[in-house]
Structures are given as structure tokens and as C-alpha cells.
Amino acid sequence: MNNIKNLEKSPLEYAKTYSLIARVLAMREELDVDVDEETNEIETPTIKCMSLVESDRRIVKLKRVTSDEPVSPVKRSKQEHSSELRVQKRSVLDVFDSHFHLDRATTRISCDPTTITIERWLGEQMERPPVVPVNIKGGLLIFCDPETYPETVPFDLKWKVAIRLHPKKIYEASPQSVDIFFEYVTNSRVSAVGKVGLDSSMNPGRANLDRQEQFLKEITEWIRPTMPLILHIRSNREDLYSKNLYYRALQIFKHHCHPDNFFFILHCFTSDKETITSWLSKSRNTYFGFTHIITRFNQQQIQALRYIPVNRLLAETDAPYMPPRGIRKNTPIYVGEVVEKLATLRYVDLKTMALATLENAQRIFV
Numbered sequence: 165m166n167n168i169k170n171l172e173k174s175p176l177e178y179a180k181t182y183s184l185i186a187r188v189l190a191m192r193e194e195l196d197v198d199v200d201e202e203t204n205e206i207e208t209p210t211i212k213c214m215s216l217v218e219s220d221r222r223i224v225k226l227k228r229v230t231s232d233e234p235v236s237p238v239k240r241s242k243q244e245h246s247s248e249l250r251v252q253k254r255s256v257l258d259v260f261d262s263h264f265h266l267d268r269a270t271t272r273i274s275c276d277p278t279t280i281t282i283e284r285w286l287g288e289q290m291e292r293p294p295v296v297p298v299n300i301k302g303g304l305l306i307f308c309d310p311e312t313y314p315e316t317v318p319f320d321l322k323w324k325v326a327i328r329l330h331p332k333k334i335y336e337a338s339p340q341s342v343d344i345f346f347e348y349v350t351n352s353r354v355s356a357v358g359k360v361g362l363d364s365s366m367n368p369g370r371a372n373l374d375r376q377e378q379f380l381k382e383i384t385e386w387i388r389p390t391m392p393l394i395l396h397i398r399s400n401r402e403d404l405y406s407k408n409l410y411y412r413a414l415q416i417f418k419h420h421c422h423p424d425n426f427f428f429i430l431h432c433f434t435s436d437k438e439t440i441t442s443w444l445s446k447s448r449n450t451y452f453g454f455t456h457i458i459t460r461f462n463q464q465q466i467q468a469l470r471y472i473p474v475n476r477l478l479a480e481t482d483a484p485y486m487p488p489r490g491i492r493k494n495t496p497i498y499v500g501e502v503v504e505k506l507a508t509l510r511y512v513d514l515k516t517m518a519l520a521t522l523e524n525a526q527r528i529f530v
């Protein structure tokens with residue numbers, strides 16, 4: 165396995181230059197989107213041209229101060245830079261999708277959640293090719309409902325299995341469903357549990373949250389310490405960044421287990437720096453999963469994202485849900501675009517970020 169540290173030893177200047185290239189690439193891809201997600205207005209070609217020229221100038225400026233080569237900055241901005249982008253686009257990244265739903269995708273394709281294989285799903289015609297071509301080295305399949313958990317969990321080096329009981333469904337889950345869930349939690353071939361967690365986005369009733377909290381406490385008694393717990397924390401609008409619920413979840417684990425002994429994955433993370441520091445201070449084994457929602461982050465969320473250690477980052481698609489902008493059906497094929505956005509926002513090159521998220525996933529999903 166490659167060593168991330170070796171890659172991080174590249175000269176600072178190179179990293180800065182490369183990250184700017186990645187940012188320009190991301191900007192160009194974003195500008196290629198016809199419809200603005202916030203306003204639903206079509207962007208004008210004039211704005212596109214102006215933005216790209218601006219970006220090229222920034223690259224030129226950086227080259228002047230970091231390169232010893234006597235190159236003409238103007239020529240480099242138009243020709244060499246665009247060829248670098250093409251090379252970056254052509255290279256295929258090894259990636260891991262740390263969260264997707266084969267059963268839900270299958271239901272959309274065939275109405276039967278058990279008939280479609282991952283390979284067939286990945287081979288389905290896409291709405292558009294991925295902007296970042298990927299070689300999917302593995303992924304974590306989330307099985308959503310106890311009624312459709314796989315009868316036998318196969319041992320597979322590439323595709324790992326997680327089982328979930330969504331917090332919104334705990335309140336109405338039958339005792340049989342809960343029994344099936346805990347039976348699978350003890351299955352040694354299940355790699356992770358979740359998503360489970362706390363969700364008050366649709367259910368303001370206090371009783372439901374109490375039941376959700378009770379269920380989390382029960383899980384701590386069943387789960388083996390090496391088994392990652394994938395947490396879905398989603399609050400209502402009054403609780404900005406779901407900070408309250410993240411805090412409540414952390415308190416549960418503090419009082420019912422030793423958080424440092426467990427692996428937590430904060431799935432589809434959208435919260436702030438305070439949440440990150442409180443979780444990392446209580447559990448050094450906290451990981452943070454990011455989906456395509458990352459493209460809509462505000463400055464506070466972006467600043468928070470930069471605070472997370474690189475060895476705690478995971479890339480997720482949550483396919484078939486949460487598609488990238490401009491398409492309707494998400495698949496793990498698009499996970500490279502999440503990795504690219506992570507790289508851009510953290511000022512590191514794309515390959516380094518792909519390798520980091522791949523190694524992080526392979527380390528914890530065994």
C-alpha cells in the first residue's frame with residue numbers, strides 16, 4: 165500500500181501550484197453547469213469567460229514567484245496550463261465510495277431489491293460520463309431495511325456491507341425488525357453498522373428522539389469496538405448545523421461506552437468546526453464522510469472541513485440519492501467528483517486526496 169506521507173513531502177510550491185490548477189479545473193466544471201442551483205438561472209457565457217481569465221492570471225502570478233524556469237507566463241497560462249488540465253482529466257483515479265445503497269438503486273431499476281449486482285448497476289447507462297474518471301477499488305454497501313438484508317453476507321475484499329436501521333424508522337420498527345438488526349450486528353462479515361443516529365428533521369416529537377437515543381445506547385452494548393458506527397445526525401432548521409444533535413449523540417457515547425475505543429463515521433457531514441473539535445477530542449477514531457453536498461458548502465463549512473486531519477476524511481456518494489448537480493440518478497461512478505471537491509477546498513492535489521480517502525476507507529472497513 166502506498167504511503168500518504170511520502171506524497172505529502174512534495175515541495176510546498178508544487179503543492180500550491182497544483183492545488184490552484186485543481187481549483188481552476190473545479191471552477192471550469194462548475195461553470196459548465198447550465199443551471200445555478202441557488203437561483204435556477206442559466207449562467208451567461210460572458211461570466212464564464214471572465215472567470216476563467218481571472219483564474220489563469222492567478223496561476224501565472226504563482227508561476228512567476230515559484231518557478232526558476234525562464235518561461236513566458238502568458239504562453240504558459242494558455243497552453244501548458246490547459247494541457248496540464250487535460251492530463252489531469254485523463255488520468256483515472258483509484259477511489260473508494262464509503263456509502264451507497266445497492267438495494268435502493270436496484271429497486272429503481274427492477275422493483276426487486278435483490279436482483280441487481282453492483283457490476284450491473286455500475287454498467288448501467290449514465291446520464292453523463294463522470295467529470296473525474298475513476299477506478300472503483302471498493303465501496304461500502306448500506307442495506308437499508310431489516311426485511312431486505314442479504315440472507316447470507318458474502319466475504320468480499322472489494323465490497324463491504326453495512327446494515328442500518330434509520331433513526332426515523334426506529335419509532336415504528338417492529339420488535340422483529342429490531343431483533344434482525346441486532347442479529348446482523350453480531351455477524352462477523354458485516355463491516356459496519358449504520359446509518360443509525362438522531363434525526364429531528366421530520367419528527368419534532370420528543371418521544372421519538374427519546375426512542376432514537378435509547379436505540380443508540382442499546383447499540384453500544386452490541387457492537388464490537390472495531391466495527392465502525394455510521395452516524396446520521398440531522399436536525400431541524402432551529403438547530404444550525406445540527407450542533408445540538410451532534411452534542412447529544414456524543415454525550416450518549418461518553419456515558420455508555422469509551423468513545424476512544426470505537427470508530428465513528430459522521431456520514432454526510434455538514435456541521436461546523438466546533439462539532440469537529442468536540443468529536444475529535446472525545447474520540448480520536450472519528451471519521452468524516454462527505455457527499456456531493458460539499459459543492460454547496462458555505463464559508464463556515466469550508467473552514468471547518470479544512471480543520472479535519474486528512475487521515476479522517478472519507479468520500480461518499482450516498483447513491484442513488486444526493487446526485488451531483490445537473491443529474492438525477494447518482495451512482496458510485498461519480499465519487500471522484502466528491503474527491504475532487506475535497507482536494508480543491510483543502511488545497512491539495514487530486515491524487516493525494518484520492519489516495520487518502522481510499523486508504524482511510526480500506527483501513528476501517530475490514
Ligand SMILES: [Zn+2]
Binds near residue numbers: 263265306359482
Ligand atoms: Zn445513505
